[in-house]
Amino acid sequence: xxxxxxxxxxxxxxxxEEDKMLKNNVLYRLAFxxxxxxxxxxxxxxxxxxxxxxxxxxxxxxxxxxxxIDIDQSTLDDLKHRLKDTKLTESLDGTNFRYGFNxxxxxxxxxxxxxSYDWLHWQKELNTNCPQFKTQIEGIDIHFIHIRPEKxxxxxxxLLMIHxxxxxxxxxxxTFPLLTDGSTGGLSFEVIAPSIPGFGFSExxxxxxxxxxxxxxxxxxxxxxxGFSRFFVHGGDWGSFISKTIALxxxxxxxxxxxTLHFIPNRKVLISESQRLMFTxxxxxxxxxxxxxxxxxxxxxxxxTVGVALGDSPAGLAAYILEKFSSGLDINNVYKLDGGLxxxxxLTLDELLTNVMIYWFSHNVTSxxxxxxxxxxxxxxxxxKFNLTAAKVSSMVPAAYAVxxxxxxxxxxxxIEMSYxxxxxxxxxxxxxxxxxxxxxxxxxxxxxRFARVVVSRL
Numbered sequence: 001x002x003x004x005x006x007x008x009x010x011x012x013x014x015x016x017e018e019d020k021m022l023k024n025n026v027l028y029r030l031a032f033x034x035x036x037x038x039x040x041x042x043x044x045x046x047x048x049x050x051x052x053x054x055x056x057x058x059x060x061x062x063x064x065x066x067x068x069i070d071i072d073q074s075t076l077d078d079l080k081h082r083l084k085d086t087k088l089t090e091s092l093d094g095t096n097f098r099y100g101f102n103x104x105x106x107x108x109x110x111x112x113x114x115x116s117y118d119w120l121h122w123q124k125e126l127n128t129n130c131p132q133f134k135t136q137i138e139g140i141d142i143h144f145i146h147i148r149p150e151k152x153x154x155x156x157x158x159l160l161m162i163h164x165x166x167x168x169x170x171x172x173x174x175t176f177p178l179l180t181d182g183s184t185g186g187l188s189f190e191v192i193a194p195s196i197p198g199f200g201f202s203e204x205x206x207x208x209x210x211x212x213x214x215x216x217x218x219x220x221x222x223x224x225x226x227g228f229s230r231f232f233v234h235g236g237d238w239g240s241f242i243s244k245t246i247a248l249x250x251x252x253x254x255x256x257x258x259x260t261l262h263f264i265p266n267r268k269v270l271i272s273e274s275q276r277l278m279f280t281x282x283x284x285x286x287x288x289x290x291x292x293x294x295x296x297x298x299x300x301x302x303x304x305t306v307g308v309a310l311g312d313s314p315a316g317l318a319a320y321i322l323e324k325f326s327s328g329l330d331i332n333n334v335y336k337l338d339g340g341l342x343x344x345x346x347l348t349l350d351e352l353l354t355n356v357m358i359y360w361f362s363h364n365v366t367s368x369x370x371x372x373x374x375x376x377x378x379x380x381x382x383x384x385k386f387n388l389t390a391a392k393v394s395s396m397v398p399a400a401y402a403v404x405x406x407x408x409x410x411x412x413x414x415x416i417e418m419s420y421x422x423x424x425x426x427x428x429x430x431x432x433x434x435x436x437x438x439x440x441x442x443x444x445x446x447x448x449x450r451f452a453r454v455v456v457s458r459l
Contacts, residue, residue, distance in 0.1 A: 038248055039213040039386050046197065046205035046214070047139020060136040062225060067132040067143060067201065069123050071361050076119065079314055079360065083114050086315040097326055097339040101319035105338050109322070110315055113353055122354045130173060132201075135225065137218045143201035144194035144222065145169050147176050154186030157255070157452055158228040160219060160246075161193040164237020164261075165368055166321040167435070168200040168358045169193040170351075171236075174441035179448070187449055187456070192226065194219060196238065198367030200358055205367065211374035211382035212238070216245035220253055229253065232455075234448055236260040236436060238371065241388060244419070251394040256455045258400045258448050260436055262411045262419065288408075292327050295320075299372035300381070307366025317365060318356045325352060328434030330406045346439045395421030398458075400451035402444065406433030425451045 045057040091103040126132070130145045149156055159179065163171050172193050182188030195202035196215055205214075219242065223231050232255050235243035240259040247257045298306055310317045325347070326339035333340030341352065359365045375381045383389060393399060399420035403410055405428075413426045427447050432440035 038391065039245075039382075041217065041249060044138045044209070044214050044217065046207045046210055048206045049139070057139060060139065062135065064133050064135050064225070067134045068127050069132070069201070069361075071119065071123060075361065080114060082314050083110055086110055086313070088315075096337050097323070097334040101323045101326075102337060102339065105341070106315065106319055109318060109341075109349065109353075112349060113314075113318070117350060117353050119354075119357055122350065122357070126170070126173075130169075130176065134201075135222065137221050137225075138214075140197055140203040140205060142194055142197060142203075142218060142222055144192055145172075145176075146226070147180055147191045147193075149180040149182055149188045149190065151182075152188060153182045154188070155456060156182065157187070157189050157456070158223070158226075158231040159189040159191050159448075160223055160231055160233045160243075161191060162215075162219065162233065162235040162239030162242050163193070163196065163199070164235070164239045165199070165371065166324050166355070166359070167237065168355060169195055170200075170355055170358060171435060172437045175437050175445050178441060178445040185449060185453065187453055189232070189448075189452075192223065192228075192231075194222060196242070196368075196371065198364055198371060199362075200364065201362050202364075204364055205370075209374065210371070212241050212245045212388060213249070213382050213386060215242045216249055220246055220250050223253070230255045232256045232258065232448075232452060234258045237434065238375075241375075241383070244391075244393060245386075245388060247393045247397045247399070248388070248391055251397045254397050256398045256400065256451060257393070257420075258402065258451050260402045260404060260444075261407065261409060261434075262401065262416055288331050292331070292408075295324070296372060296376065299369040300376035301373065303369035303373050304366055307369050310365045310369075311363060314356075314360055317360055318353070321356050321359065322352055325435065328406075328408065329439065330433060331408070347435070351438060390419070392418070393420045393422075397422060398451075398455045399423045400425035400427070400447070402436070402447045403428045404432035404434075404436050404440070404443075405430070407436075408434055424454055 043057075045051060047057065049058065051057060088103045088107060092099060096102055131147060132143065132145050134141045134143050136142070161169070161172050161175075163169055172191075176191055179189040179191050197210060197218065198204040230253055233243045233246055234257075235241070236259070240261040243257050243259055247254045310320055322341060323339070326333045326341055329340050329347070341347075342349070359368070373381070375383050378384065397420075399416075399422055401413075401416045401420075401423065403426070413423075416426060417423050425447075427450075429436075429440070429443050429447065432443060436444045
């Protein structure tokens with residue numbers, strides 16, 4: 001009997017372990033979301049002032065102020081000097097981008113940056129074609145682009161567009177004229193594209209706790225301040241998760257959500273062999289994430305340390321950011337000498353450098369890295385605390401998902417359906433990767449408009 005009892009005890013322990021593993025399984029958590037509560041609609045404070053216990057924060061200045069990018073000559077001269085004094089380490093023969101950014105390619109980029117790239121041209125382009133504004137929300141200035149159709153015809157819908165890292169609203173600049181054009185199909189958008197606080201020209205939060213939930217709350221406040229009680233929202237990268245959080249917390253404000261990335265945690269999947277075949281690609285992505293995701297672990301734990309180096313060296317900043325563009329365009333770019341940045345992609349070196357310049361001039365790179373810690377730090381990060389990946393969006397919110405072939409994650413349709421109660425569009429597109437708005441703006445805009453037409457037609 002003692003032997004039988006021991007076996008039964010062992011079996012019970014094994015069952016507990018299996019149950020624990022099952023509940024850590026991505027499919028289980030997607031199909032049966034935990035009871036983590038949807039974040040409360042509280043207010044936050046991220047301004048400089050330190051509040052005493054029970055002290056109410058100062059009232060925000062609700063004025064919408066025009067904003068113009070104006071980088072002075074001394075800052076441009078300082079950049080030139082720093083580029084001139086760059087110290088490069090020779091890359092190993094034949095490694096291309098497998099060890100990181102290739103020094104020969106970086107040398108070519110620095111030469112172009114110093115002698116051919118024209119920031120003043122791009123500054124004028126942004127100021128002329130992308131009307132920009134700032135307003136204070138929860139103690140910090142929020143920068144945003146706001147573009148209305150020049151000749152509105154038919155239906156005009158408000159659209160909130162949210163970028164990710166290492167990006168900025170500049171990522172969407174090719175889509176703006178396409179989105180605001182209603183000459184075909186009778187539908188266009190009034191576009192609002194904010195910089196996530198701590199990114200681009202938005203003020204960096206001065207307090208801990210600025211994560212997806214805080215960003216979602218602030219962006220809804222921005223839209224309401226602009227007079228939009230209901231709106232469409234699109235996001236890629238972090239923008240996808242902020243968009244989903246908005247739909248979770250404020251379903252009555254979201255007329256439709258369109259995203260291009262869905263995060264699947266790196267956990268062992270316990271499923272049948274027939275189901276495993278459907279996850280072959282996802283298993284490969286887990287391997288690629290091990291090879292490509294080191295930056296995420298650094299940023300989710302000690303962002304300020306690497307931020308010192310990136311904020312002090314423009315060449316280092318470019319290498320760090322553009323390496324992510326290289327792999328985001330195509331994971332196989334690691335085998336190319338130029339990392340796929342010069343040949344065979346739809347981005348110009350000018351566009352890539354303009355994105356880097358926005359990080360350099362705003363001096364916000366460290367605060368942008370902190371967003372990873374606030375969301376992904378084990379246990380306390382918002383993605384874990386609020387179970388944002390597995391939480392299911394209400395069926396009252398129409399949803400669409402666009403799958404680009406070179407995106408870092410390509411979830412099957414049934415996985416997306418587990419997170420959105422009303423998925424009405426799932427599109428597999430023929431080209432493009434992680435930075436779809438820059439790579440394939442027409443494909444992205446067509447998919448957003450197709451989704452919006454379906455939503456509007458159902459009313």
